[in-house]
Amino acid sequence: MSARRRPTVLLSGVQKTYGSGDLAVRALRGIDLRVERGEFVAVMGASGSGKSTLMNLVGCLDVPSEGRYLLDGIDVARLDEVELAFIRNRKIGFVFQSYNLVPRTTALRNVELPLVYGQVPKAERRERAHAALEAVGVANRAHHVPSELSGGQQQRVAIARAIVTNPSLILADEPTGNLDTASSREVMQIFARLNAVGRTIVMITHEAEIAAHAHRVVHLVDGRVAADDRTEAVA
Amino acid sequence: MSAAEALRMAVQGVLTNRLRSLLTMLGITIGVAAVIILVAVGHGSQVAVQKQIENLGTNVVSIIPGFSFGRGSGGFRASFTQFTQKDVKALEDKNAAPDIRSVTPIVNGNVTATFGSASYSPSQFLGTTPSYEEARKSPVEAGTFITAQEEAQHARVVVLGETVVENLFGNQNPLGQTVKLNGISFQVVGVLTPKGTNGLQDQDDIAIAPLTTTQDLISGVANGLGQIVVEATKSSKVNAAAQEATDILTPKHSSNGQANFRVLNQASLLQTSASSNHVFTVLLAAVAAISLLVGGIGVMNIMLVTVTERTREIGIRKALGARRSDILGQFLTEAVLLSVFGGIAGVGAGLIGSRFKIVGVQPAVELYSVLLALGVGVAVGLFFGIYPANRAAVLRPIEALRYE
Numbered sequence: 001m002s003a004r005r006r007p008t009v010l011l012s013g014v015q016k017t018y019g020s021g022d023l024a025v026r027a028l029r030g031i032d033l034r035v036e037r038g039e040f041v042a043v044m045g046a047s048g049s050g051k052s053t054l055m056n057l058v059g060c061l062d063v064p065s066e067g068r069y070l071l072d073g074i075d076v077a078r079l080d081e082v083e084l085a086f087i088r089n090r091k092i093g094f095v096f097q098s099y100n101l102v103p104r105t106t107a108l109r110n111v112e113l114p115l116v117y118g119q120v121p122k123a124e125r126r127e128r129a130h131a132a133l134e135a136v137g138v139a140n141r142a143h144h145v146p147s148e149l150s151g152g153q154q155q156r157v158a159i160a161r162a163i164v165t166n167p168s169l170i171l172a173d174e175p176t177g178n179l180d181t182a183s184s185r186e187v188m189q190i191f192a193r194l195n196a197v198g199r200t201i202v203m204i205t206h207e208a209e210i211a212a213h214a215h216r217v218v219h220l221v222d223g224r225v226a227a228d229d230r231t232e233a234v235a
Numbered sequence: 236m237s238a239a240e241a242l243r244m245a246v247q248g249v250l251t252n253r254l255r256s257l258l259t260m261l262g263i264t265i266g267v268a269a270v271i272i273l274v275a276v277g278h279g280s281q282v283a284v285q286k287q288i289e290n291l292g293t294n295v296v297s298i299i300p301g302f303s304f305g306r307g308s309g310g311f312r313a314s315f316t317q318f319t320q321k322d323v324k325a326l327e328d329k330n331a332a333p334d335i336r337s338v339t340p341i342v343n344g345n346v347t348a349t350f351g352s353a354s355y356s357p358s359q360f361l362g363t364t365p366s367y368e369e370a371r372k373s374p375v376e377a378g379t380f381i382t383a384q385e386e387a388q389h390a391r392v393v394v395l396g397e398t399v400v401e402n403l404f405g406n407q408n409p410l411g412q413t414v415k416l417n418g419i420s421f422q423v424v425g426v427l428t429p430k431g432t433n434g435l436q437d438q439d440d441i442a443i444a445p446l447t448t449t450q451d452l453i454s455g456v457a458n459g460l461g462q463i464v465v466e467a468t469k470s471s472k473v474n475a476a477a478q479e480a481t482d483i484l485t486p487k488h489s490s491n492g493q494a495n496f497r498v499l500n501q502a503s504l505l506q507t508s509a510s511s512n513h514v515f516t517v518l519l520a521a522v523a524a525i526s527l528l529v530g531g532i533g534v535m536n537i538m539l540v541t542v543t544e545r546t547r548e549i550g551i552r553k554a555l556g557a558r559r560s561d562i563l564g565q566f567l568t569e570a571v572l573l574s575v576f577g578g579i580a581g582v583g584a585g586l587i588g589s590r591f592k593i594v595g596v597q598p599a600v601e602l603y604s605v606l607l608a609l610g611v612g613v614a615v616g617l618f619f620g621i622y623p624a625n626r627a628a629v630l631r632p633i634e635a636l637r638y639e
Contacts, residue, residue: 102552119237161555
């Protein structure tokens with residue numbers, strides 16, 4: 001990879017402390033991490049290792065206490081609330097463990113939501129949302145509400161929602177945590193396909209088999225990077 | 236996010252929990268309807284009083300003979316007084332009473348009228364002079380009122396109110412017919428224009444004959460006048476006319492320095508009642524406004540519940556790129572929607588409710604109360620929606636997403 005290309009994620013010396021004084025919890029104790037464009041990175045760690053905190057920081061849901069975070073070269077720490085909302089909207093696609101679709105809202109409408117907040121005109125919105133649902137194979141469920149969809153289908157809708165804005169980074173937090181083996185495999189195949197067409201994916205997981213789908217596995221222990229291995233992804 | 240999108244999300248929010256939304260709207264509906272109906276009732280009774288004032292004549296005072304208690308030779312005793320034609324003449328003196336236009340003496344009597352086989356006793360029978368027509372605003376609808384000539388000639392003529400006509404003549408034309416009053420024949424010369432009820436009595440249940448004739452045949456000359464109606468030159472001079480009348484009559488009709496008569500300014504009494512009515516209307520509206528406020532608190536309560544219930548959804552929306560203003564707009568629109576629909580329903584309920592008589596008053600809807608009630612209703616929704624919506628907007632996305 002060319003050194004001149006901007007990394008998608010560049011964390012340097014990132015610390016995150018919750019609370020203060022004696023009650024202070026140091027969730028991240030100095031993380032240096034560089035994710036290039038097109039990489040598929042799994043972040044592993046036991047609970048309490050700081051992976052959720054890392055996910056929140058990388059997803060711009062929270063800001064670091066110390067250190068620098070550049071997303072696509074933009075220094076996130078300096079942004080205000082409105083700008084952070086903009087970054088979340090344009091640069092990041094979230095996939096959560098519990099799907100987090102908006103209830104009582106159709107799959108299509110759920111996928112449209114980021115475009116609504118991104119001021120995309122209605123006709124284009126509809127078209128892009130359909131295309132995204134198509135890409136994850138649930139276009140036939142477009143007009144169903146989440147309670148009418150299986151877990152695997154809901155997670156696919158969530159992935160469609162994550163990719164519809166064409167973000168720089170797909171951020172997945174335990175995306176298969178609530179799924180059975182078959183659905184997990186399907187979801188991981190979708191991630192592999194997305195990565196194959198050039199999408200950057202950071203996935204948090206505690207399952208080694210799931211992490212094995214990534215090209216690179218970062219191990220967190222006690223808020224620090226303990227290992228950073230490049231692997232051959234399983235098909 | 237566009238306003239149309241905010242509206243769409245808000246509508247969905249309202250429809251998600253229909254029963255709850257309906258009950259919340261009901262609070263605003265009741266408040267708005269209460270304001271409209273209660274203001275209409277207050278205004279309606281004011282209108283009724285205003286009508287009575289117009290019927291009475293706005294520039295007359297009635298002087299009624301009475302009595303006073305005084306310490307006499309044998310201890311306390313009441314002294315009675317009677318008005319006579321001399322008093323009428325004295326009041327008609329333009330030098331002593333420049334503000335009095337006319338003086339109308341009235342005697343009362345009880346008669347039973349018969350026509351053919353029909354018999355009826357009017358609740359009022361008066362003997363008076365031609366000026367009564369103008370002073371009491373009692374024009375005739377057909378025929379003529381009592382003329383000065385008839386009065387001078389002690390003519391046996393009578394003018395009847397509509398109720399009397401209906402009871403005696405049915406559908407026949409009474410003009411020119413002869414009725415017997417206490418067995419004495421009188422010719423019907425006029426029928427009064429109907430006035431309806433003044434709330435206490437039927438003002439059309441009346442028969443009027445010349446003063447002279449009545450004193451001759453029915454009430455007796457010795458019994459004096461039942462009442463003297465004094466008409467002022469204009470309505471602003473009513474108090475001056477009343478004072479002049481009092482000054483003229485007091486020397487003749489007093490004992491131990493106390494006047495033996497009363498001066499009733501009925502128009503001003505009614506005006507007092509009209510203004511107390513106004514106070515009443517304001518009080519009613521204030522009570523109604525409180526229910527509107529309670530409705531607003533209902534909106535706030537439900538919005539707080541909604542925001543809490545949908546904390547996770549708010550977190551999702553924020554993660555997808557919703558700004559504070561987007562969330563604020565969505566929930567504020569939802570609160571305003573509840574109050575707008577509640578308010579419109581309230582206007583409908585208020586207008587329908589105002590069509591019915593309430594405690595004997597026909598409500599008169601005032602446009603200002605409709606606009607005010609609706610406007611305040613919506614403003615209440617907006618005001619009480621701000622706090623919950625803002626609470627939603629400032630939720631931190633991580634915490635909102637973690638909320639179970």
